[in-house]
Amino acid sequence: MAKRPPLTADEATELFSELDDSGVVDPMRARDASRRRAVRDKSREEGGVEAGNKLESDHRRSRRARQAQVDPLSADDPSGSKVGQTITRTALICIIGVLVFVVGMQVVYGVNRRLNTANLSDRANVET
DSSP states (O other): OOOOOOOOHHHHHHHTTTBOTTSSBOHHHHHTHHHHHHHHHHHHHHHOHHHHHHHHHHHHHHHHHHSOOOOTTOSSOTTOOOHHHHHHHHHHHHHHHHHHHHHHHHHHHHHHHHHHHHHHHHHOOSOO
């Protein structure tokens, strides 16, 4: 395997520029990657490194202001997914179904046993 030199700060920034704060690829940022790269390079050519850094910080600040803040301790799923509720509902339905089946079988078995015992008293005699 060929050894590569370590990434520069700009290369690392560009490599991870399509990721949002949670580490997921943001399709809006991925689409605008080439435009951002061109604007950043142009601003650095015209105003130096400080202008490029200011542009990046302004962009980062405006992006954070636009996107919804995710609370990692919240019970709400920021994606709007209802998987947790669906799994809970399915588990409850299965447990209740098993309980109803077991109680139903016990009732059927108890009634059947009592009916057979009642018939036994009608048919029983001294010889049997």
